[in-house]
Amino acid sequence: MATDVTPDDELIRSAQGGERGAFAALVERHQGVVFGYLLARLGDRANAEDLCQEVFVRCYSARGEFDSPERVRPWLIGIARNVLREHVRRTKRRKEVAWTELCLELESLSGDAQGRYAEAAENLPGCLEALGPSAREALELHYRSSLKLAEIGLRLRRSEGAVKLLMFRARQALRMCLGGKTRSGEDAV
Numbered sequence: 001m002a003t004d005v006t007p008d009d010e011l012i013r014s015a016q017g018g019e020r021g022a023f024a025a026l027v028e029r030h031q032g033v034v035f036g037y038l039l040a041r042l043g044d045r046a047n048a049e050d051l052c053q054e055v056f057v058r059c060y061s062a063r064g065e066f067d068s069p070e071r072v073r074p075w076l077i078g079i080a081r082n083v084l085r086e087h088v089r090r091t092k093r094r095k096e097v098a099w100t101e102l103c104l105e106l107e108s109l110s111g112d113a114q115g116r117y118a119e120a121a122e123n124l125p126g127c128l129e130a131l132g133p134s135a136r137e138a139l140e141l142h143y144r145s146s147l148k149l150a151e152i153g154l155r156l157r158r159s160e161g162a163v164k165l166l167m168f169r170a171r172q173a174l175r176m177c178l179g180g181k182t183r184s185g186e187d188a189v
Contacts, residue, residue, distance in 0.1 A: 008072040015063050023063070027056050030073060034080050041084060051087055055080045127177035135170035138163055 006025065014022030034055050039048040058079050066075060128136055134156060141147045141155060153163045 012063070012066060012072055015060075016066070023060060026059075026072065030076050031056070033073060034076050037077055037080050038084060042087075047087070051080070051083050054083050058083065123178055124174070127174050130177055131170055131173060135166055135173070138166050139170055142167065 006022075008026065008029070011022045011026050011029075015026060031052060035048055035052045038051050038055075039045060042048050042051070055076060059076060062079075066072075068075065128139070131139070138152055138156060141152045142149075147155070149160045149163045149167075152158075153160045156163060156166075158166070
């Protein structure tokens with residue numbers, strides 16, 4: 001089968017019949033478009049490559065259900081759009097969990113038993129921006145990447161004790177900053 005001139009509809013029918021070469025030809029023909037679609041929306045080559053593979057895995061799994069063989073490319077872009085949405089939800093969820101964890105820890109440091117989470121979450125990005133780059137990176141590695149102090153120390157080229165002190169001071173600075181920006185600011189200072 002001359003796959004470079006074989007129409008998509010014939011390739012998809014052959015792939016539905018179990019011919020792996022036909023599916024490989026479809027992947028080869030359309031992976032550039034799918035990858036480009038994902039890369040343009042992610043801006044990160046590694047994530048785009050991973051998601052592109054996921055698109056074709058799903059395409060292969062669902063090939064028997066595909067009922068419009070002449071519309072392969074729109075089908076693949078639809079799968080890519082769904083995979084991208086799921087990726088964004090997962091990433092957003094992880095980020096929100098990290099923010100939530102940091103806010104709750106800051107509340108416990110300030111002794112705010114009533115919980116000013118909404119105010120803290122709103123003001124946290126600005127307060128983080130006010131920290132030095134090492135402190136921001138240490139907090140990000142701990143809360144977003146879930147690294148241990150020793151691992152953070154290796155990345156920042158500091159001892160574990162120095163990282164522990166850096167993070168303690170960063171949390172204190174965040175507590176003070178958030179205390180100054182929230183309604184409970186008078187009580188925190």
